Amino acid sequence: MIFPVVVFFVWQEFAALTGSTEQIIMLVFVQVLVAACMASLLTSCFILVGNSVTRQVMGTANGISQALSSLFRGIGPSLFGWLFGISFQNEQDNGSGSYFFNRYLPFYILGILACVSVLVSLLMPPEYNHPQAKHLRRSTKHYIHTVQEL
Secondary structure, eight states, X not given: OHHHHHHHHHXXXXXXXXXXXXXXXXXXXXXXXXXXXXXXXXXXXXXXXXXXXOGGGHHHHHHHHHHHHHHHHHHHHHHHHHHHHHHHHHHHHTTTXXXXXXXXXXXXXXXXXXXXXXXHHHTSOGGGGSOOOTTOOOOHHHHHHHHHHO
């Protein structure tokens, strides 16, 4: 989310370098859109994890999901940056490169992963998104009502 703010303050210098103010405006718009989608996606994933487990294991589930999320957010850019570099070098060395092994290879793989993720989320049972009622603490209202009955 910092990139659009930085570009907002130095957009005139960027426009002088690229020669187009419209490109910079579209770049900022796309970056803000990507940041908003990423924030809402991570939030919805963590809500789904919280709703799918009981309170007794909620800390463990949240810890594991946070750890895996951080791990893949660290590995992903490095891996796909490396893959982009290799495929781009292959394209430079071999002229146009092959149809699949060119500079767009990481984007093909990410597109396939996105489609698989959508399909998996559509096949997910709906009961995963309901708070688990087992082992919940009773509310204060329940205890007051119980004491009044005595």
